[in-house]
Amino acid sequence: MPTQPYISLSMRRRGFRRRQRNGAEDGAAVVYRDRSSWALDAQLASRASSGDDAAFTTLVTRFQPAVFRWALIFARDPDEAEDIAQEVFVRTHRQIGNYRSDGPLEAWLYKITRRAATQMRRTRKRRGRLALTPAARPLRDVYTTDPGGRVDRERAATVIRELFAELPQRQREIFDLVDLQGLSPGEVAERTGMKPVSVRANLFKARKSIRDGLLATHPAYGELSR
Amino acid sequence: MTCQECLSELATGSLRDLTPDSDVMRHCSSCTDCGPLATMLREREYNAATILNSLPPMSNPIAVAETAALVAKRRRVGKVVVFLTGAALVATIWISLFVTRIGRDMITGDRPNRALITETFTLSCLSPQQAGDIINPYVRSRGSTYYLSTSGLSAITVRGTPDELTKSRRLIRQFESDPQAACRHSPFEKVDEIQKRSGAPPEPNASPALAPSPDAAPPAKKQ
Numbered sequence: 001m002p003t004q005p006y007i008s009l010s011m012r013r014r015g016f017r018r019r020q021r022n023g024a025e026d027g028a029a030v031v032y033r034d035r036s037s038w039a040l041d042a043q044l045a046s047r048a049s050s051g052d053d054a055a056f057t058t059l060v061t062r063f064q065p066a067v068f069r070w071a072l073i074f075a076r077d078p079d080e081a082e083d084i085a086q087e088v089f090v091r092t093h094r095q096i097g098n099y100r101s102d103g104p105l106e107a108w109l110y111k112i113t114r115r116a117a118t119q120m121r122r123t124r125k126r127r128g129r130l131a132l133t134p135a136a137r138p139l140r141d142v143y144t145t146d147p148g149g150r151v152d153r154e155r156a157a158t159v160i161r162e163l164f165a166e167l168p169q170r171q172r173e174i175f176d177l178v179d180l181q182g183l184s185p186g187e188v189a190e191r192t193g194m195k196p197v198s199v200r201a202n203l204f205k206a207r208k209s210i211r212d213g214l215l216a217t218h219p220a221y222g223e224l225s226r
Numbered sequence: 227m228t229c230q231e232c233l234s235e236l237a238t239g240s241l242r243d244l245t246p247d248s249d250v251m252r253h254c255s256s257c258t259d260c261g262p263l264a265t266m267l268r269e270r271e272y273n274a275a276t277i278l279n280s281l282p283p284m285s286n287p288i289a290v291a292e293t294a295a296l297v298a299k300r301r302r303v304g305k306v307v308v309f310l311t312g313a314a315l316v317a318t319i320w321i322s323l324f325v326t327r328i329g330r331d332m333i334t335g336d337r338p339n340r341a342l343i344t345e346t347f348t349l350s351c352l353s354p355q356q357a358g359d360i361i362n363p364y365v366r367s368r369g370s371t372y373y374l375s376t377s378g379l380s381a382i383t384v385r386g387t388p389d390e391l392t393k394s395r396r397l398i399r400q401f402e403s404d405p406q407a408a409c410r411h412s413p414f415e416k417v418d419e420i421q422k423r424s425g426a427p428p429e430p431n432a433s434p435a436l437a438p439s440p441d442a443a444p445p446a447k448k449q
Contacts, residue, residue, distance in 0.1 A: 060291040068283035089294035156281045159274045180275040204238050211237045214270050220259045
């Protein structure tokens with residue numbers, strides 16, 4: 001059993017703060033930033049909204065891993081998460097002028113990600129009858145040159161399918177943000193615009209659903225649950 | 227802590243907050259049934275978090291940014307085109323509604339035209355059919371019509387707008403008061419006058435050319 005905390009994003013955030021305290025920001029893609037980095041993000045957004053393509057590219061480079069990570073939870077597989085992330089940046093390009101720098105850019109991007117994912121899911125449902133089945137979808141070119149990436153993605157798709165397939169979107173989102181990404185319920189409430197009590201209720205339901213499924217696979221559980 | 231309480235806590239509690247000093251973990255460390263379950267749960271969630279959090283996006287961020295800019299520009303243009311097309315479509319529909327008679331009928335729908343008035347004109351000279359023929363081209367608006375008497379009365383009832391009624395009244399009066407109208411003279415006087423002009427002696431049994439009698443033809447109703 002791992003003894004260290006397994007919330008890697010939380011660790012990443014703590015590491016980032018430690019690096020910031022040491023004054024050594026490496027400029028790599030960071031998922032969660034604190035208030036001190038708002039100014040930099042706001043400056044990037046301002047330049048991007050005024051038509052600076054280089055600023056927009058920098059912004060995409062900084063936030064693409066985070067957006068992709070968020071999109072993973074709304075998607076069926078990593079390929080769909082890539083599509084959602086692309087759609088998020090299309091919308092970001094169109095709406096970047098609406099961003100007000102009184103809040104973190106990542107929270108604004110998270111809202112766009114949620115909306116884009118929801119809309120794409122509705123569109124997918126509408127077009128479901130005409131679309132190819134997942135098994136018939138063509139493999140992306142990148143898989144032919146990166147077999148390791150394909151394995152990683154298949155593992156991620158398996159995790160998504162096993163843990164989240166049966167959950168409503170809100171529950172899977174909250175479970176992911178709290179238990180897998182390490183945010184507190186208060187932070188999740190702030191980010192999603194929900195009440196903290198709703199976050200806790202959804203978290204309770206999501207944990208129960210997921211863990212009941214996991215526990216049921218263990219042979220000792222049948223004896224104990226009687 | 228019992229195994230049931232431990233399972234309940236494992237099923238809904240935060241595994242992150244399970245420190246070795248917590249009741250659940252102390253129970254798990256001593257219970258051979260609950261311990262593997264707790265381990266399994268933590269491992270599964272740890273693995274899930276690791277797999278998802280360490281999976282990088284495949285797309286090149288520069289390509290993503292370029293595509294985003296291109297698609298956003300296309301959508302901006304598309305939005306303008308859709309807006310203009312929609313505005314043109316709406317304008318076309320409105321114009322066609324106001325210009326065409328079908329459109330006007332659709333606009334007015336089945337609403338009763340409250341401006342319609344019904345009035346009956348007594349005829350002394352014209353037959354109802356003749357009066358109907360005279361006013362027919364002028365009683366044309368929606369809901370307007372005229373009714374010919376079916377019982378032989380020498381009258382015509384007109385339903386129409388005030389303008390149509392005024393026009394109908396004027397026309398009927400004009401024809402009724404025409405001194406040259408056939409009804410103003412006796413048929414015999416007419417025959418005599420014709421014979422005088424032609425120089426032939428009058429025939430006692432000659433039948434004059436008469437205006438159509440009100441009873442000659444059944445009254446028709448215009449719809």
